[in-house]
Amino acid sequence: MKKAEPKHKRLISFTVNGDDIEVEISASDRLIDVLRNKLRLTGTKEGCGIGECGACTVLMDGAPVNSCLVPAFQAEGSVIETVEGLDASGKLHPLQEAFVEHTAIQCGYCTPGMLMSALALLREHPEPTREEITRAISGNLCRCTGYHQIIAAIEDASAKMKTTE
Amino acid sequence: MSSFTVVNHPISRIDATTKVTGRAEFADDLAFDRMLYGQVLRAKYPHAKILELDTRKAEEAPGVAAVITYADISGAQAIGPVRPDMPIFVSTRTMYLGDAIAMVVAETPEIANRALDLIRVEYEELPTIFDVEEAVSEGALQLHKDYPGNIVNHYPLRKGNVEEGFKASDVILERTYTTQLIEHAYIEPEAAVAVPGSVDGNVTIYGSIQNPFTARRHVAQVLGVSLNRVRIIQCAMGGSFGGKDDVVSAVCARAAVAALKTGRPVKVVYTREESLIESYKRHPYVMKYKVGATRDGRLLAMEIYILADAGPYSSMTPFVTWRSVVQATGPYEVPNVKTDVYGVYTNNTYTGAMRGFGSPQIIFAQESLMDELAKELGMDPLEFRLKNAFKQGSVTASGQVLDEHTVSLMNVIKKATEAIGYSEKQRAYAKNKTARGKVRGVGFAASYRGVSLGAEGVDAAGALVSVQPDGSVYLHSGLAENGQGLKTIFSQIAAEELGCRFEDIVFMDTDTSVIPDSGATVASRSTTMGGSAVRDAAKKVREVLFGVAAELLNAPHEEITAAGGKMYVNEDPARCVDFRDVARAAYGKGQLMAALGWYQAPKVSWDEKTGQGKAYFTYVYGCQVAEVEVDCDTGQVKVLKVVAAHDVGRAINPATVEGQIYGGVTMGMGYGILEEVELQDGVTKTRNFDEYLIPTSMDVPEIVPIIVENPDSYGPYGAKTIGEPTCELLAPAIANAVYNACGKRIRRLPLDLERVLLGYSLRAARGKRGSEQA
């Protein structure tokens, strides 16, 4: 077997969950590839690769993005947040707690993306209406739960985050 | 209040924390040193002869470790749960577009992908067959020479005499209903990693595998080794719904062959497109129903002819269609029945197990038909159904007397219809005569469903409970978590029986080297079968611990009881000892604190010629009511509210039961109005979620779950089942509601814009898939 030819590589740096990262990427790498394969942050999932399912949702400079659609080089200089950062303090984030309490999880494959979309929403609108919650997660497909317990969990988390403020 | 400590409580899922933190390990999250990646080359034509296959160029490409084809397989070339007819790699002839021809294994997925283009395949296209009615007609092309007429299987059922039944009928109705091809659409596509073992000839496979024992059997057959040479460890499953069975066996087998050939771990992960093209789907059915009734609304006869499109491989078709033949008349007393269900080979994507398993199709037909017949008789659909509905002691189409469990059909129908105000709404909406703008309607559907496998197959399951010296507990189960919450409810059962704390239980991922073959996690059998096995194991261990506790407490063995982490004297709970201390003491005395539990299903029977027998040992009943809004100008159907009443026997965990209802109802809604895998001359057109539409959070209606409890004599604590019945009822409820709203009867799923507006689909007119014009 011959060796694979070296491809065009470059270094980029950005912040992931508060850590400064420098990583070598190739031109075709997507943000999700860098997160999952290079940084081994495998909490972010891939379900479609075309921006339809939301399993790959992460926050980029505070906004939810489909990391399967973001070319890795675009992450240069940005602040990325993934599900692994939610309990960085060693304690579950109120959103995570609410998902646990409300059985808002079945297979759990959509869960990381759901949580990140919900987090972006609650930062923007700490007291969202049910309508706003439904809209905020409408790009996150879940085949298991029928969304009801997820919406209830997000409502509950928003209430709890308010009282602890 | 519940008399249980752990069971029957809405406890948080045992796997919740690992899932919300992103730490749960799914197959694609695993990485091994020196791991290679496999990419599959699939057929170019649905039916073609392979004249030449040349992989040399691909093999020589830099970074490619190997190219695997049929020639690398030393054992079985083909697998199948019933008949081994699905090739791991095709050698001479493709039968559908998803057939695998070769797999490139390389240092990176990209290299493997590029190398696929270097494989040269020369084809000679063959005549094709995509329409089931054409497939069973005289002189049709024969796809498998051993199965003349393209018949996979045929199940007849004969009860009474239909000719006489129709003669005595005042009203006779004949209708044809058809259903579409449906994708499971688990959000995690297929994935597995095969690791060549440390012991010679062994391979360990980690994967998104619904049924570890089935995968093990298939992999062993393909490798030509004994079962104990293949070890399967189930990863967290990103959804399955019946879908990660045979197709994943094939993925595992290919990965295993490649791992043994290269001596390195091999990972195979599908893209969504590959998943949609290759994986099996839910069967499309063509269903011809003839029904006769008296003027006052008593059903007298039903004649049913069903063709189920199996695609080119038998897969689970013989089992799926068997459930259809048992339940085809619905939960109604019909004295004269003649049913014939056929599985039919075609060159469409093959079909197999999917949540519902042969019931969503027939329930769409029979429950639409019940409304149509009520209309014909000038009766209220509810009153008409109640007149014929199963009650205690009713006799089913297969001659089974329903007297060993509570027949709660009337109860669930009443609860669901009353909760939404069905009767008043139905009458009010029926008066609506505008053909413009938005109009509302209500409709419902009811069903009965046999629990577990029934006379379909061997039905037994095992579990292993092992208490550690400090009182913590390992639980192993032969039935596997699919995302539905099995780990949680099995742990609840173990904690209830042992009397330990729920938190002290660790549920181990299913590992075929640890636990006996328990068959498949299918047919909503896990609670009844696996749950009973867990209970059996826990009881055995508890007996040992009670003996030790009796000594510690200086009380007779029979007077010891346990709950919530304590063992105490029944009459005097103050005399107690911590569960952990009992475990410590038992360990100190050298007592065995582990046990294997086993549960075998009660006897059932079936006569293949007459379709008579005790098909299932128990049944569940369900009713769903839908309120919809139809836009007469656009044809859009919006589901506003659903009430779902389900008899579950006993809810081991009410929160996960509700989760099953929300999820199943939503999936049922997709079946009713959104979803269809579109094939055009055998070529998959819907390849990703931009074209295959599943419900989003914006689509789901208000859902009201109603849990009805009637403890069963067989399942643990009286529990029966919930996974599948939730997903089989909504499509016909919606069709009936649409009729109530605008007077249009739609007999083909899904009820999308075009069908509601025009009565037919513009999309399907492009392709040759049959039955659209019916």
Ligand code: FES
């Ligand atoms: S994987 Fe990115 S949206 Fe589906």
Ligand code: FES
């Ligand atoms: S929990 Fe399975 S996809 Fe959402």
